[in-house]
Amino acid sequence: MGYKLTPLAVWGYVVAVTIVQMVLVSYQSLSSSFLNPVIIVLAFSEAALIVMFGLQIWYEKPFIILAVASAFFTALAITLALGSIAH
């Protein structure tokens, strides 16, 4: 039974975060400059959980090398592209 708890917990979190994101967007009074970063950070937290348990890094630690390197080069591509915008 124990092996089912982790997937259920991960699923519960990502579903809850999805609902929270939708609820936050429904509030017209919140400014996008506040709201957008919050929504993106929440998305990162979902992704981190999926990478850890769905992509099995929690169970097979060596893959963290590939995960970190991939995240680094992906972040680099996005950062350098956005940073190149002159205005």
Place this chain on the structure above:
Amino acid sequence: MVKTWIKRWLYTTDHKDVGILYFVTSFYFGFLAALLALFMRTQLAVPNNKFLGAAEYNQAVTMHGLLMVFWFLSPLGIAFANYFIPPQIGAKDLAFPRLNALSYWLYAFGGLVTFIGFFSPGGAANAGWTNYSPLTSIQFSPNAGETLAAAGLIIVSASVTVGTINILTTILFHRAPGMTFMKMPMFTWFIFFTMLQMLWSFPSLLAGLIMLESDRLLGTMFFTSVAGGSILWDNVFWFFGHPEVYVVLLPAIGAVMEIFQVFSNRALYAKKVAVGAGFAIVAISFMIYGHHMFLTGINVTEQEVFTINTETVSIPFGALMVIFIATMYRSAVKLATPMLFALGSLAIFVIGGLTGVFNSSLALDIAQRGTFFVVGHFHYVMVGASLFGLFGATYYWWPKMTGKMLSESLGKLHFTVSIIGFNLIFFPMFFLMDMPRRIVTYTADTGWGPLNLLASIGAYIFIFGHIIFLTNLLRSYARGPPAAPNPWNGTTLEWTSWKGGGPSPIGVAASSIGRPLLSSLSADPHSVRSSHETVGSEIGHQHWSSRPIELSLGLAVALAGLGFGFPIFVLGLVILAWALVGWVSDDLHDKFLVPDEQPGNRWPFQTTTKLKLGMWAFISSEFTFFGVLLGSYAFVRYNFSYWPPPGSIHNIPIAGANTIILLTSGLTMLLAVQSIKAGTIKHVRALLGSTLALGVVFMIIKGSEWYDLLTGSPPFTPQTGLPGSTFFVITGIHGAHVTAGLVALVYLLVRTRNGWTPGKRATVEHFGLYWAFVDMVWVFVFPLLYLV
């Protein structure tokens, strides 16, 4: 007999055969590229020349660059990697033999799809190998050739992804016992670095090409809008393009390192520093591409950062140069042909590297950008240093590949003619720093005539050198003298197996230069040798599969259909589907069996399987692929003055519910994987079926959402602006991934209908990784496209 011979070369999956296929095919494409270069140099030899018209010249320049970079230089290094990585690390073959053949056939057909553009209406691609926007837009390049070139590059990107995963997994998973990382030969090390660069750079090109084709065929606006346009393409292309310079160079450097050691009779000086330099080159190579964009008006601070980073990359390369020289210092250097070419590569690289430092300077770069100075520089680095190194590799490993020696006198003549010809072509270009690149002709009063004539004479001399080379190869193959088992006293494991007959005396090889690599391995080296000598000859037809060539043909025909019309596209899809069904059928009936390797040195991946490692490598490249797509979205979003507010176009509650459906499919998949890990397989098929059902529901809702948007009033389509372009392309590509996953789920359900084996359980685990990745991508796509 002939039929068997043809079948062997069409269906082989043996790494040595595939290596030879890469070797021959890359020289074939190299010949075509050289021919185009000769046309260009003939045109530029004298002022006001009319040998080529402007259109033909543009096509020649573009196709020369594409063929040289993607279909000659880089694959030639891969040819040697294919042939020599397994024996160098004591493995029987590459980790995934069929994928290796698939990688080759994708590469070969990709080249044909690109080259066939010459025979399409409007001619071949003509916007330069960099495919700069907006030149590549349908407005400025309406010819099918441009579409075909992008299609060919998509195919070669697929080839590279498959090949990279294969070689990386092989190096990480199939090293013989005792073959620790620091005992790996330097050629293997530098192929490893090359693969790392390919793993994270080619997905950027692939993402860019898909957006480009989407712009050309579907009317999206990634590279035709002001918000995206040329700067977006530059970022996407050069994030791939600058590491690609090193992708072309590093295999040659690895080969040159082997040659320096053997012909200096010395172990490599400061091997650990050389390895560290390799890692530094990999990391820094991704941070310097902006020097290609100094004149595009990018952020000034970032220009300064790129200047510093570009100058920084000269440090590890400088360290390598010192290591080469220190290795040769006071040694008894033997100037055989491989060593001459290695020395030539070193000398040429120093010139190319120094002129590169000039280009890294923001001030100098502005003056030199777009001139023949830059042409001279990058040919010294990409062509000279790489090609001379790879020629050295050919002379070094030819006896191993064929069992015959090449003529030393012809080899030395080839070297002499080539080094004279090469420098005659490209050195004068450093003095043509006021002559623009890619001009079809010039007038006499510019004063460029004499230097251009010199360069053109050099081109003919250089080509003559290659005729000598070809003569040498053919002469050796037909009636060359038999090679000794280890003619150069090589010290790496590949010299312990011997194509020409009996086993080579490995003890002599190991002890002759005081670097007893072989004896330092914990395994019995004889067992290592015997293991990789069984490949091909003894496994024989088990190593044959028609599926790689069929699958590649299907993909090539389908993508050629983008340029030649819908019927060709459909024909390609039919072939592709047929090949896929055949591949799956082979698996279900165990028709392709390759014996597993004995456990070797797998640190740090001792506890995993090679398929899981391969899947992770694939996911790693997918990270960058989707990162570039979503980064492009962020780029245009940031640059675009108006973006529809959340909820104004998309139905958020429905999209949110669909997100939860996909996430729930992730739950059922994860439960299936965890059940297998816990050894309880009772409900696994039901869980897989649930994942399939939820995935299908997700796609149906997604399809319905697309339909509503496309037919709404007013319609929201890919052509209506950047919001539509980004939405349809990103959700479309994600949907394609989900669909591929659903097909794989059907396969899993069919495969497990008659019970479970350890292999089937492992397949579910590996697929679970893919499905989790698809979920993970969506948790970014949903908020970015619907909520913010």
